[in-house]
Amino acid sequence: MENSRRKFLSSISLLAVSNVIPLSAFSFNLNDRKLKIVLVGTGIRGTSFWGKRLVEQYSDILEFVGLCDINPGRLDYAKKYMGVSCPTFVDFDKMVQSSKPDLIIVTTKDSTHHEFIIKGLNKGCDVLTEKPLTTDEIKCQAIINAERKSNKNLIVGFNYRWSPYNTKIKELLAKGNIGRVTSVDFHWYLNTYHGASYFRRWHGLKESGGTLWVHKATHHFDLLNWWIDSDPEQVFAYGDLEKYGENGVLRGENCRTCDVKSECEFYWDITKDKRAMDLYVKNESYDGYIRDNCLFRKEIDIYDKMSAQVKYKNNVVLNYSLTTYSPFEGWRVAFNGTEGRLEARLDIPYEEHISINQAEMHANEMNQTSNEENKYEPIFVHKLWNDFEVVKVPFSRAGHGGGDAALHHKIFKNPDENDPYGRAAGIRDGVMSNLIGIAARKSIETGEIIKIADLTDLEPIKKRS
Incomplete structure (x- = not known):
């Protein structure tokens, strides 16, 4: 395990290479323990590619010590789907404080990436974020500033x-x-x-x-x-x-409840997607997030x-x-x-x-x-x-x-x-x-x-x- 852990740490440093912004190598003092990871944002991409796959492929060198999401129902699902026994949190700061991770993986809504990236760097953790880095130039600059002040690294997961x-x-x-x-x-x-x-x-x-x-x-x-x-x-x-958006002739609340779904070429039956049902539909009551919204709602x-x-x-x-x-x-x-x-x-x-x-x-x-x-x-x-x-x-x-x-x-x-x-x-x-x-x-x-x-x-x- 020692050799695998050294290779893992080396790889993180390679991923963070930058032409202009100097980045320090990871400097974990792991001794003989596994790398401690937390995940914030338990949607499809987070729980699968950065979740379940890591658990299945690399459990000999890493372990999840915390999962975080604003939706407690999705957290429960994520824990079972990923096959982990770590604690779950709706409060990011509490998770980091109690679990003391080495690496934070950010897979939340794009507009909130900067919040967790900056907090993670400020708390002395290395951070890996899903693309996109963030959503506007002000948040971009804030991330750049935080990374410069930190002695930790930020990695963007381009595949x-x-x-x-x-x-x-x-x-x-x-x-x-x-x-x-x-x-x-x-x-x-x-x-x-x-x-x-x-x-x-x-x-x-x-x-x-x-x-x-x-x-x-x-x-x-x-x-x-x-x-x-x-x-x-x-x-x-x-x-x-x-x-x-507003260009549509047919319109409803969402595909499941739509009165004109039999006429709509874009009708999507989410009830046939078990994972979407378990992860999203069963947990709508917590935060109101609807996964099968109408394509033609006027707020788009x-x-x-x-x-x-x-x-x-x-x-x-x-x-x-x-x-x-x-x-x-x-x-x-x-x-x-x-x-x-x-x-x-x-x-x-x-x-x-x-x-x-x-x-x-x-x-x-x-x-x-x-x-x-x-x-x-x-x-x-x-x-x-x-x-x-x-x-x-x-x-x-x-x-x-x-x-x-x-x-x-x-x-x-x-x-x-x-x-x-x-x-x-x-x-x-x-x-x-x-x-x-x-x-x-x-x-x-x-x-x-x-x-x-x-x-x-x-x-x-x-x-x-």
């Missing part, structure tokens, strides 16, 4: 970097296969199952999730920052709400179509779009370079010549195991004056394209292995991916080009690696 497919794109670009990258087109399509789900939940309110520019697109912007190997400098964006104030242009410090120009009501779920990216072009895409049905179950796609992505065998996805590399080359990459849809398992593997199983792709994400990565979405939202509201340097005291840098 898309770790999928083999996305890593292969990074490798090909880094090798200069298309010369110096000059521009990028990136388009993400959320289907009418997954895309619609954001508008049912708290994500549909700007005050809770900062819009999908922040909650969803921060994943994409982190990938792009990493692929492009530079920081964003300026952002201009358009966005609107044209499908969901986020965008359902989004487009942005981003200029990077190294002069790369990015064209980005996000659609939330596509017939299919997938994405495309194209990199134009001085010596060619690289194209990649996933799950575009008519290009894969297969029928994909759109209703099950997101569930399969979140699932940590896959039944797919010997599946490959192509990346197209086209050099000037030559025919194109097809690079085939082993692919699994489960666990965010294999990124979930690879991220945990790096942290807990093989942290000492050199990573030539620089996939470890620290606070600067979290901030810069966050600021693109925040800037895009501000650009829509003001009609102006937003400079990233005006949002926090972090100056964009030309080359990150």
Whole structure:
């Protein structure tokens, strides 16, 4: 166990590496005990990826010593689902004071991430937070300030970097296969199952999730920052709400009680989802959170179509779009370079010549195991004056394209292995991916080009690696 624990501590330090903000290594005095972890926020992601999976895979080197949530019913469920015996708390400060954790994992509503990150750092704990880091530039700066004053580390749990497919794109670009990258087109399509789900939940309110520019697109912007190997400098964006919210003709309180559900194409029967019923529906009485809210309630104030242009410090120009009501779920990216072009895409049905179950796609992505065998996805590399080359990459849809398992593997199983792709994400990565979405939202509201340097005291840098 001693060797595993040393590897774990080393891995946390690697994950927190930052180009600009100095970070100290973890300095636990564990002697012969396990790493003590607490989790705040017991929703789907917290209880599964950062909860149950850690318990099942790494109980030899870590233990949960506390769970915290404002909903006591969800806490009871989480404890049973994760298979832990630790105490539960509705008061975060009391949990930290009594359990004295080494590491705090934050998986609460996005708008409250900063509260627990800052408190955790101030209390002398290392913190790992789910993406996005936070929801606006003021909270970003507060987190930066707290991290600087602390002798502890903040880690952002980006997993898309770790999928083999996305890593292969990074490798090909880094090798200069298309010369110096000059521009990028990136388009993400959320289907009418997954895309619609954001508008049912708290994500549909700007005050809770900062819009999908922040909650969803921060994943994409982190990938792009990493692929492009530079920081964003300026952002201009358009966005609107044209499908969901007040645009709907049919409207009810929620799917379960709706009088017109038989007529609604977006009707979702939550009663067929046992986990959602046990975690959310059975505990509505505690905090009033409804998981199957109407997509067309008038309080929704986020965008359902989004487009942005981003200029990077190294002069790369990015064209980005996000659609939330596509017939299919997938994405495309194209990199134009001085010596060619690289194209990649996933799950575009008519290009894969297969029928994909759109209703099950997101569930399969979140699932940590896959039944797919010997599946490959192509990346197209086209050099000037030559025919194109097809690079085939082993692919699994489960666990965010294999990124979930690879991220945990790096942290807990093989942290000492050199990573030539620089996939470890620290606070600067979290901030810069966050600021693109925040800037895009501000650009829509003001009609102006937003400079990233005006949002926090972090100056964009030309080359990150």
